[in-house]
Amino acid sequence: MARAIAVSCNAYFAQLGVYDVGAQALHDTADLLGIPAGEIPEIRKMMPFAAYGQGPVLVTPFKMARVAATIAAGGSMPKAAGYWTKTTQEQIRRVVSRRPIRQLFWLGRCGLW
Secondary structure, three states, rough: OOOHHHHHHHHHHHHHHHHOHHHHHHHHHHHHOOOOOOOHHHHHHHHHHHOOOOOOOOOHHHHHHHHHHHOOOOOOOEOOOOOOOOEEEEEEEEEEOHHHHHHHHHHHHHHOO
């Protein structure tokens, strides 16, 4: 996975989506992160493409910045206001456990992401 992230290999992520993740988990994760992903049958039909961020999964740069902010905050997602603003503690919700976040930090420190 570290090598795939370093070289942005679509084939790796297409296979990961089809054989390991699946349409339901991709849909649920996208929903958790506030990313519109369409209906599960459409994701299933377009899974290789959806797994690497194309097809029915619609992501704006702002939403990806919010995902990056969630990773940087250890899995706690700030409430989106459509613009950058100061976030209070009550507006933050945990959406990702700390273990995968630590792995992403490790990839970043190694220059692989």
